[in-house]
Amino acid sequence: MAYPKDYRYTREHEWIQVKGNIGLVGITDHAQEALGDIVFVELPKVGAQIAAGKSFGTVESVKAVSELYAPASGKVTEINESLNQSPENINKEANTAWMIKLELSDPKQADALMSADDYEKFIAEEK
Amino acid sequence: MSSTAESQTLRKTALNALHRKLGAKMVDFGGWDMPVEYPSSGGLVKEHMTVRTGVGMFDVSHMGDILIRGPQALDAVQWISMNDASKLQEGQAHYSALLYPEGTFVDDVIVHKMSPNDYLLVINAGTREKDHSWVRKNVIRFHCHADDVGDYYTQIAIQGPKAEATLQKLTNVDLSQIKNYWFKHGTVCNLPNTMIARTGYTAEDGFEIYVPSDVPTSERVWNEVTEAGKEFGIAPCGLGARNTLRLEGKMALYGHEISDTINVWEADLGRYCKMEKSGFVGKEGLEKAKAAGVPRILVGLEAIDRGIPRDGYKVFNQHDHEIGYVTSGSPAPFLKKNIALAYVPPAHSELGHEVFVEIRGQKVKCKVVPTPFYKRPKKT
Numbered sequence: 078m079a080y081p082k083d084y085r086y087t088r089e090h091e092w093i094q095v096k097g098n099i100g101l102v103g104i105t106d107h108a109q110e111a112l113g114d115i116v117f118v119e120l121p122k123v124g125a126q127i128a129a130g131k132s133f134g135t136v137e138s139v140k141a142v143s144e145l146y147a148p149a150s151g152k153v154t155e156i157n158e159s160l161n162q163s164p165e166n167i168n169k170e171a172n173t174a175w176m177i178k179l180e181l182s183d184p185k186q187a188d189a190l191m192s193a194d195d196y197e198k199f200i201a202e203e204k
Numbered sequence: 205m206s207s208t209a210e211s212q213t214l215r216k217t218a219l220n221a222l223h224r225k226l227g228a229k230m231v232d233f234g235g236w237d238m239p240v241e242y243p244s245s246g247g248l249v250k251e252h253m254t255v256r257t258g259v260g261m262f263d264v265s266h267m268g269d270i271l272i273r274g275p276q277a278l279d280a281v282q283w284i285s286m287n288d289a290s291k292l293q294e295g296q297a298h299y300s301a302l303l304y305p306e307g308t309f310v311d312d313v314i315v316h317k318m319s320p321n322d323y324l325l326v327i328n329a330g331t332r333e334k335d336h337s338w339v340r341k342n343v344i345r346f347h348c349h350a351d352d353v354g355d356y357y358t359q360i361a362i363q364g365p366k367a368e369a370t371l372q373k374l375t376n377v378d379l380s381q382i383k384n385y386w387f388k389h390g391t392v393c394n395l396p397n398t399m400i401a402r403t404g405y406t407a408e409d410g411f412e413i414y415v416p417s418d419v420p421t422s423e424r425v426w427n428e429v430t431e432a433g434k435e436f437g438i439a440p441c442g443l444g445a446r447n448t449l450r451l452e453g454k455m456a457l458y459g460h461e462i463s464d465t466i467n468v469w470e471a472d473l474g475r476y477c478k479m480e481k482s483g484f485v486g487k488e489g490l491e492k493a494k495a496a497g498v499p500r501i502l503v504g505l506e507a508i509d510r511g512i513p514r515d516g517y518k519v520f521n522q523h524d525h526e527i528g529y530v531t532s533g534s535p536a537p538f539l540k541k542n543i544a545l546a547y548v549p550p551a552h553s554e555l556g557h558e559v560f561v562e563i564r565g566q567k568v569k570c571k572v573v574p575t576p577f578y579k580r581p582k583k584t
Contacts, residue, residue, distance in 0.1 A: 113229075113241055113444070114249040116535045117512055119564075135564065137512055139248050139535050140240070140444050 080105065081172055085148065085187045086196035092172070093148035093179075095187050100149055100179040104136065106171040107200045112138040115164045120156045120176055127153060129186060133177065136167070149186045151179035217265035218358050218422035226440060234330025236266040239442040251445035252537040255406050259366035259433050260441040263426070264405075265358045265417065268332035270325040270339055271318075274348030281323045284342045284485055285315060286468065288478040292317040297385050297403060299476050302338065303486025307467040307493050311335050311458055314403060316387060324353075328458045342485060358422035362429060363410030363449075366436035371411050373432040375400065379411070393425045405446060407453020408580055445537075452536050452578035454504060454545065460515065460531040461502055461545055469498045470547065500528060500547040504575035505559065511568035513544035513561040520560040520567060527552055530561060536577060543577050544570070 084092040090108035094101045109115060117137040127133040132144040133153075155178035160166060167174045181187075191199060214237035223230065228239035241248045245260075254260045272280055281289040287300035294317055302310035311331045316324040327335045336352045343350050362371050368379045377390030377400055387401035392413055404410040415425050430438060447457070456462045461471055468477045468490055479487065507513055513533035521527050533544030544561065552559055555574060560567035 110243070113247050114537075117510075139448060139537065142512075142514065 080193040080196055082193045084172075084193065085190035086193065086199075087146060087148050087190055088199065089144075089146040091146060091148050093187050093190070094175075095149075095181065095184055098181050098184045099154075100151060100181050100184075100187065101175040102148060102177050102179060103173075103175045104145070104167065104171060105196070108143075109168050109171045112136065112141065112143060114139050115167045118160045118164050118167070118176065120160070121153050123153055123156060125153045127151065127177075127179070136164075145176065147179075148190055149179065149181055150183065151181040154178050154180050215266070217263055218417045218419045219263045219265065219426055221419070222423050222426060223263065223440075228440070228442060231443070233266065233443055234328070236329055238266060239263065239440070241442040241444045242440050245439035245441065248442070248444040248448065249537045251439055251441035252448050254437065254439045255364045255408055255410075255441060255445065255449055256538045257365065258437045259362060259364035259370050259410075260406075260439050260445070261426070261429055261433065262361040262363065262441050262446055263358070264361050264412065264446075265422075266329035267359055268327040268329060268335060268352065268354040269357060269359075269414075270327060270336060271351045271353045272323045272325065272339070272343065272348055273321060273351070274346070275321060276346040277321050277323050277348045280343040280346040280348045280350070281315060281325075282481065282484060283346070284339060285313065285325075286477040286484060286486060287315065288481045289315055289317065289323065290481070294319060295386055295388060297387060297401060299385075301462070301468070301473065301476065302335065303468070303484070303489070304464060305486060305489050307469075307486045307489035308464050309458070309462040309466060309468075309471070310338050310464070312456055312462055312473075316401065331458055356417055357414040358417045358425070359412055359414055360426065360429060361404050361406075361410060361412045362433070363404045363406040363408050363441075365409060366433065366438075367408075367410040370429065370433040370436060370438060371400070371413070374428055382411075384409075393428045395421070395425070405455055406449040407455065407576060407578055408449070409583075447532075448534055448537055451532050451534055451543065451545070452538060452576070454576035457532060466547075467493050469493055470500055470502065472502045499549060501550050501553050502531070502545055503548055503553045504573050504577055505530075505533075505544040505546050505561070505570040506573045506577075507542035507544075507561070507568055507570050508558075509569045511561070511563045511566065512542045513546075513563065513568065513570060517544075518562045519546050519548055520562060521552060522558065522560070524560075524567070527559070533561075539577055541577075543573075545575075548572075 231240040285300040297316040314326040392398040399414040519528040528548035
């Protein structure tokens with residue numbers, strides 16, 4: 078699966094898509110593949126303030142728990158409720174199965190993260 | 205390469221290259237480089253369901269094997285293991301355990317009676333060296349040899365309701381004549397005198413075969429089993445599914461439900477421990493432990509609230525007092541529930557009793573449920 082060019086990527090394998098001052102956050106295809114069957118996501122409440130680089134929730138596969146790290150700071154304006162019922166959608170469509178929508182404190186903050194090309198190089202080296 | 209790097213290298217089974225070719229995700233399991241799941245099979249959940257509904261195959265060559273052989277082999281086995289091996293007939297196996305004098309576990313084992321002078325103990329991968337040296341030390345006063353023969357065999361488990369139909373294509377032995385926990389020798393994949401045991405670690409019907417551990421033979425057998433099971437949708441399965449399958453069946457895992465600090469009574473394995481037979485290592489310790497009272501007991505839990513109890517999580521009572529811990533916990537793919545095994549005081553072990561498992565700071569309500577969580581349907 079290709080990594081969308083208009084997303085930015087963290088070293089902890091989250092992606093963020095920024096439009097204006099709104100950011101959508103999910104985990105990468107590489108992350109879902111490493112986790113295996115995803116069975117549970119724990120997300121923050123709407124209205125919560127989250128800080129870049131800090132944990133904002135967890136994602137669980139059958140065999141492991143992983144922390145989710147915020148790619149940027151901001152206020153949670155929406156969470157993807159459908160993932161409570163169908164967490165396996167993250168396995169199927171990691172690029173579109175967003176987890177939280179953020180009102181970004183600083184829309185420029187995500188520019189410092191990796192581009193799609195850099196991220197692909199990063200995971201190739203990690204292997 | 206330095207010698208230190210060499211000694212840290214993970215051990216590999218004869219099927220290692222084949223697993224990698226199949227694209228398996230590999231993990232370090234007790235010092236062995238083993239497949240945890242095969243994306244080509246659809247991953248852990250699919251593998252688990254395949255074993256419950258069709259047939260799956262596992263490389264379990266990392267398991268250890270100790271052969272106890274000699275005129276006093278039976279006496280030796282009786283002394284070092286808690287079940288009563290004198291009840292075994294030739295071609296029969298049973299679940300047992302090796303114990304420390306306190307009645308805690310060196311390891312759990314399957315004892316196979318090969319002949320009156322020959323007993324094969326199948327032991328865990330992570331405890332192979334420890335078990336072997338413990339066995340050698342404890343059989344020293346008997347006329348017998350205890351040999352580590354683990355490296356001689358590639359052990360393949362074929363498990364699931366279609367296991368018999370799959371394996372039957374590859375052997376001249378009438379598999380319908382092998383009862384659960386019995387074994388026979390016969391030709392498998394043109395290999396004469398191959399051991400076929402109706403055993404496994406999945407709580408499903410199935411077989412384990414022991415073939416020579418050279419790479420070409422091991423790969424040939426693996427491929428022939430794959431081919432034979434194709435019409436039943438056979439899939440290679442990794443240690444991930446092996447763990448969830450055994451958990452649904454409440455089968456103990458060393459280092460989790462049993463260890464050198466947990467005794468037989470606590471682990472609820474008393475039915476495999478024959479106190480009435482003459483002396484064995486651990487008997488006196490267990491008598492004392494019983495007289496002193498059992499402070500904790502293994503129970504099955506099912507999460508009522510949202511949350512997945514996992515290994516090591518703490519268990520609390522309704523007054524927020526810590527009362528125990530989870531030994532194994534996971535989503536159960538077949539049962540579609542979040543289940544766990546946990547040690548709690550007997551006062552909290554009643555069926556239906558509510559306890560709380562702490563998951564990342566939150567107390568998640570669980571209840572004590574009957575075990576095994578899963579029992580395979582009786583054959584019709």
